[in-house]
Amino acid sequence: MNNTSEKIGKTIPRFDAVTKVTGRERYAADYYGEDFLWTGVKRAGIPHALLKAIHTGKVRDIPGVAAVLTHEDVKGTNRYGIIRKDEPVLADKKIHHCGDAVALVLAEDREALRRAIENISFDYEPLPGVFDPEEALKEGAIPVHEDNSEGNVIRYVPVETGNPGSAFNECDTVVEAVFEVPRQEHAYLETEAGWAHFDKDGQLVIVVATQTPFRDRFEIAPALGLDMEKIHLVVPYLGGAFGGKDGITVQCLLGLAALHSGGRSVKMWWDRQESFLASVKRLPARMYYRLGAKGDGTLHALECRLYFDGGAYASLGGEIMTLAAEHAGSAYRIPHVSIKGWCVYTNNPVGGPFRGFGVPQVTAAMEQMMDILALKIKMDPLEIRKKNTVRRGDKNCLGVTLTHSTGAGECLKVLSEHPLWKGKDTWKALAGPFEARGVGIACMAHAMGYPPMVPDVANAKIEITEEGKIRVYAGVVDMGQGNASTYLQIAGEILSQGVTDMELVLPDTERTLPSGSSSASRTTYTYGNALIKAAAALKSRMLEKASSLIPGSGAEECILAEGRVIHKPTGKEIPFHDLALFFDESERVCTDTFTMPVVKGMNDVIYMGPHIIYSYGAHLVYIEIDMLTGKAEIKQYLAVTDAGKVINPQAYEQQIQGAIAQGIGYALHEDYKVEGGVSRTPDLASYIIPTSMDTPEIISIPIEMGEESGPFGMKGVGEIAMSGPMPAIANAIYDACGIRISRSPYTADKILSALSYNEKPESCDEG
Amino acid sequence: MKVEFVLNGSRIVIDIDPDRRVVDILREDFQLTGTKEGCGSGECGSCTILVDGESRLSCLMLAAQLEGKTITTIEGLAPDGKMHTLQEAFIEYGAVQCGFCTPGMVMAVVDLLSKNPSPDRQEIREGISGNLCRCTGYQKIVDAVEVAAKAMKNGEWRIKNDGEG
Numbered sequence: 001m002n003n004t005s006e007k008i009g010k011t012i013p014r015f016d017a018v019t020k021v022t023g024r025e026r027y028a029a030d031y032y033g034e035d036f037l038w039t040g041v042k043r044a045g046i047p048h049a050l051l052k053a054i055h056t057g058k059v060r061d062i063p064g065v066a067a068v069l070t071h072e073d074v075k076g077t078n079r080y081g082i083i084r085k086d087e088p089v090l091a092d093k094k095i096h097h098c099g100d101a102v103a104l105v106l107a108e109d110r111e112a113l114r115r116a117i118e119n120i121s122f123d124y125e126p127l128p129g130v131f132d133p134e135e136a137l138k139e140g141a142i143p144v145h146e147d148n149s150e151g152n153v154i155r156y157v158p159v160e161t162g163n164p165g166s167a168f169n170e171c172d173t174v175v176e177a178v179f180e181v182p183r184q185e186h187a188y189l190e191t192e193a194g195w196a197h198f199d200k201d202g203q204l205v206i207v208v209a210t211q212t213p214f215r216d217r218f219e220i221a222p223a224l225g226l227d228m229e230k231i232h233l234v235v236p237y238l239g240g241a242f243g244g245k246d247g248i249t250v251q252c253l254l255g256l257a258a259l260h261s262g263g264r265s266v267k268m269w270w271d272r273q274e275s276f277l278a279s280v281k282r283l284p285a286r287m288y289y290r291l292g293a294k295g296d297g298t299l300h301a302l303e304c305r306l307y308f309d310g311g312a313y314a315s316l317g318g319e320i321m322t323l324a325a326e327h328a329g330s331a332y333r334i335p336h337v338s339i340k341g342w343c344v345y346t347n348n349p350v351g352g353p354f355r356g357f358g359v360p361q362v363t364a365a366m367e368q369m370m371d372i373l374a375l376k377i378k379m380d381p382l383e384i385r386k387k388n389t390v391r392r393g394d395k396n397c398l399g400v401t402l403t404h405s406t407g408a409g410e411c412l413k414v415l416s417e418h419p420l421w422k423g424k425d426t427w428k429a430l431a432g433p434f435e436a437r438g439v440g441i442a443c444m445a446h447a448m449g450y451p452p453m454v455p456d457v458a459n460a461k462i463e464i465t466e467e468g469k470i471r472v473y474a475g476v477v478d479m480g481q482g483n484a485s486t487y488l489q490i491a492g493e494i495l496s497q498g499v500t501d502m503e504l505v506l507p508d509t510e511r512t513l514p515s516g517s518s519s520a521s522r523t524t525y526t527y528g529n530a531l532i533k534a535a536a537a538l539k540s541r542m543l544e545k546a547s548s549l550i551p552g553s554g555a556e557e558c559i560l561a562e563g564r565v566i567h568k569p570t571g572k573e574i575p576f577h578d579l580a581l582f583f584d585e586s587e588r589v590c591t592d593t594f595t596m597p598v599v600k601g602m603n604d605v606i607y608m609g610p611h612i613i614y615s616y617g618a619h620l621v622y623i624e625i626d627m628l629t630g631k632a633e634i635k636q637y638l639a640v641t642d643a644g645k646v647i648n649p650q651a652y653e654q655q656i657q658g659a660i661a662q663g664i665g666y667a668l669h670e671d672y673k674v675e676g677g678v679s680r681t682p683d684l685a686s687y688i689i690p691t692s693m694d695t696p697e698i699i700s701i702p703i704e705m706g707e708e709s710g711p712f713g714m715k716g717v718g719e720i721a722m723s724g725p726m727p728a729i730a731n732a733i734y735d736a737c738g739i740r741i742s743r744s745p746y747t748a749d750k751i752l753s754a755l756s757y758n759e760k761p762e763s764c765d766e767g
Numbered sequence: 768m769k770v771e772f773v774l775n776g777s778r779i780v781i782d783i784d785p786d787r788r789v790v791d792i793l794r795e796d797f798q799l800t801g802t803k804e805g806c807g808s809g810e811c812g813s814c815t816i817l818v819d820g821e822s823r824l825s826c827l828m829l830a831a832q833l834e835g836k837t838i839t840t841i842e843g844l845a846p847d848g849k850m851h852t853l854q855e856a857f858i859e860y861g862a863v864q865c866g867f868c869t870p871g872m873v874m875a876v877v878d879l880l881s882k883n884p885s886p887d888r889q890e891i892r893e894g895i896s897g898n899l900c901r902c903t904g905y906q907k908i909v910d911a912v913e914v915a916a917k918a919m920k921n922g923e924w925r926i927k928n929d930g931e932g
Contacts, residue, residue, distance in 0.1 A: 011928065017858040020866025021873065022850065023801015023841035030800035110791075187901055189805040189813055189867040239803070239867030240901050272806040480865025480902050650861040654903060658864065661904030684810035684899070692892040692905040 007493040008712045011650040015485040015499055016237055016478070027239050028209040029193035029269045036195065037066055038113045039257040039266045041101040042120040043277055047347040047677025048129035049095045054103055054122040062119065064112025067260045069104040074256060076225030080248050082215070086145060087313040089223050089252040095124065096144060097312035097347050098677055099278035106257055106266060129347035129677050133307040134286065136344045144312060144345035152345040154310045155318025157325045157607050159339040161399045167301035167336030171292030175372045179289065179365040180743040182671040184282035186354055187689045190239020191275040196254040197265040206254055207234045211246045211477050211518040213507050219248050224255050235507040241479035242662070243353030244279050246519050247315065273682050280315055280352025281672055283308045287365040291373055297384045299334045302397065306341035306362065311350040317343045320351065322607045323447065324358030329397030330366040331408040331445035331616055332388040337397045347677045353519060355659060356722040359446055360666065364744065367442040367727030371734065381731065382421070385443050386412050398605050404613045405707040405715065407642025408443060411618035414640045414701055415441065420620055427622060436625045438736025442728040444617045448716040449522045449596040452609030456522055456596035459513035460530035462491060462538050463589045468576030470495055471503040472531070475515025476523045478506065481718055482651045483523040489648060490528050490711060494535040496560040513591060521615065521716025524647065526596055528711030533592035541590065545582055546574050597709055613707065615715045616642040619724030623732040630752030632668060632733060634696040639721055642703040645713030655717045656700040663725030665690045668745050772833040775843025789828035790814045793840060801841035801870045805899070812898030815871035816840050822878035841870035844877065852926060853877065856915035859928035864902035872898045876912050884920055888913060
């Protein structure tokens with residue numbers, strides 16, 4: 001886009017890498033102080049019960065215990081929630097899942113805290129629970145929240161385009177299948193943490209690992225009965241989040257503790273087991289698919305029913321299922337569509353955001369449907385995708401005309417020309433004894449930003465400080481993806497400054513401007529667009545100011561260089577630290593705003609309205625299955641991605657590789673198992689995430705077609721690659737040995753048992 | 768009890784509860800918060816430190832085990848504001864994302880390279896397999912270690928990534 005660019009499109013090491021690699025960066029858990037009290041909670045440990053009484057009296061006598069609090073100490077509504085206020089800070093009438101917080105303890109040290117929590121008991125009347133989303137929808141099912149007018153439905157979303165009722169009769173081939181995908185735990189290395197205190201102005205200051213500082217205040221304030229204006233959130237770099245810190249984790253509990261700490265600071269840091277027990281999870285889903293095509297492979301009709309297990313509280317479960325419904329037909333043109341989705345309350349762990357936000361679930365189903373269909377009509381899996389992928393100007397499954405960059409077909413084209421695709425048959429033929437080799441592909445689409453009903457807005461702020469430094473105020477949290485560094489790269493490009501010569505202010509509700517959540521593949525797109533405008537305004541202000549100091553010069557004769565302004569005709573230089581002296585306080589800061597484009601007038605198509613800008617991808621995987629153990633090993637992985645122009649190739653690859661690693665875990669190992677509401681995988685010893693031995697070398701190829709509305713032509717890249725591995729691997733397993741396992745992950749024992757039940761292996765007779 | 772050990776080059780004598788975990792002592796008593804805790808049970812590797820030059824999990828070590836040992840944390844890897852070649856490589860080759868696993872990962876690699884100065888990619892993967900990272904997919908960590916190992920073998924200190932990756 002900009003051939004003379006010094007910084008855009010270039011690998012620039014991340015700004016935050018230096019302090020992180022030396023151990024100097026302070027995360028939310030890294031603060032300790034003389035006056036700190038440790039605070040923690042008693043968890044319910046039972047999935048569904050009436051709470052009768054909480055016994056805290058003796059616990060208060062344990063040495064080192066400063067306070068023990070229950071719901072009776074919560075002065076506000078004691079309810080939070082992003083869409084529905086259904087989650088208690090501390091359980092009052094009922095316990096809805098094992099991770100519910102029952103009582104809060106403040107103690108001088110962790111040992112006292114541990115002992116206190118161990119010694120808290122409560123009386124309860126057990127209730128039968130509901131643990132399956134389809135069961136929860138049945139007449140007479142146990143209600144999780146009695147006050148919910150729709151029974152256990154958190155949200156029901158229907159989507160209908162064309163004439164799905166009659167369209168299947170017009171198909172030459174119809175295929176049907178059911179898929180189940182597991183609950184996935186984020187397993188960020190930094191468990192939930194923060195500390196809080198009331199400052200001298202009576203403000204509640206919370207330093208916390210959150211993706212959503214500005215929105216959190218709307219949840220904390222009413223729940224605790226505080227004035228929102230008196231809640232100040234400060235957000236350091238996060239040690240990973242992936243959606244799991246999108247909303248309240250420790251915030252309300254810290255606020256409550258600070259209200260009862262006698263003016264002292266309070267610190268909360270969940271250990272791994274508590275993090276697993278209490279945090280949100282990727283929603284497990286059962287998905288019934290029916291796909292019809294014409295004889296030439298043209299997709300004609302899609303029908304699906306999606307059941308998402310939202311767990312005990314709404315969180316963003318309904319919205320996640322909605323995005324799933326919107327993506328149920330993936331990147332294809334299908335004229336007749338009927339999608340019905342339910343997100344349902346159960347007494348299971350709470351479902352919430354996780355990289356992909358519902359899209360990995362449906363992509364896993366739809367992309368297997370494409371292979372099932374291709375097999376049935378004897379068409380190549382790549383050709384049937386090429387034939388049906390959306391192009392710019394097409395209508396997608398929701399009937400939205402795709403007016404922005406649409407590179408699904410280009411991704412497939414690059415994949416089809418890659419040596420790994422061309423050489424697949426040769427590689428497969430070289431399988432050794434007791435080995436089966438298979439190659440699978442998958443296509444994917446991922447919408448960027450919020451839906452139309454929630455304006456996707458960012459407010460950028462940039463300053464020339466009194467000392468003449470350029471300071472960028474990041475309004476969106478950097479949870480590890482590096483968006484803050486990219487903001488510096490963008491500002492540096494416009495203001496001709498080195499990334500490390502500038503200053504960065506991380507999100508802070510007092511200093512930075514509200515710019516939405518760190519989520520939805522939006523962080524660089526929305527904030528970056530706002531920042532480009534704010535930085536350009538600062539640039540012109542600086543050039544004008546400089547020219548006013550050089551008699552007879554015009555701003556157009558001046559240019560910015562590192563740390564100084566240069567007057568081109570004379571070569572005269574004004575260092576920023578001199579220039580800054582001539583800035584009035586009111587002139588130092590430039591702000592600007594950007595709102596993501598949306599589809600207008602189609603909000604009735606789907607709850608919250610449909611998206612308009614999508615990223616796309618096409619993945620290819622080589623797998624080798626050990627026929628004696630059932631273990632699937634990934635030998636090669638190719639990811640072709642349309643996420644617009646690349647601002648920083650290294651940061652871009654980080655997103656692709658990281659998402660694929662999580663996707664491989666989701667496909668092969670990760671299954672947060674819950675039986676009767678109780679976790680069977682309570683820690684990292686039983687819940688297996690990929691190690692360096694489980695992840696392949698990944699080839700990432702960006703299709704840099706450019707998105708006109710994006711900052712320097714980019715689109716979101718944070719989530720798109722998450723959806724590819726599961727279906728690509730499922731298709732590769734089928735290709736290797738003719739088995740299709742309906743419930744992922746595809747663990748060795750499942751593959752082995754499927755192999756032994758499979759009477760007619762279709763492609764591994766030699767195995 | 769009284770415990771005497773060397774921490775990042777300084778001799779330390781402290782009177783301490785022998786049951787306290789080393790990760791807590793480092794973080795709380797010495798403000799060495801570069802050593803992270805990710806699981807508390809020896810599964811993630813975030814708390815890796817060097818004990819007499821070998822990588823150990825500080826969440827599984829108790830105070831009494833410090834006696835007579837030489838301890839190196841991430842803060843002591845390259846003192847005086849300098850950076851270890853490995854740290855430079857991690858920065859230049861994009862091995863750092865959220866960074867929470869990074870200090871432990873770096874310490875594990877120091878141990879790996881002390882035992883095998885020229886590991887191939889598979890050996891690097893084996894060497895870091897006890898350290899979980901949820902962000903990177905490990906590929907760029909392997910890249911960084913590969914480059915750093917070569918540079919260290921050639922006696923180079925500075926790392927510069929001239930490539931696009």
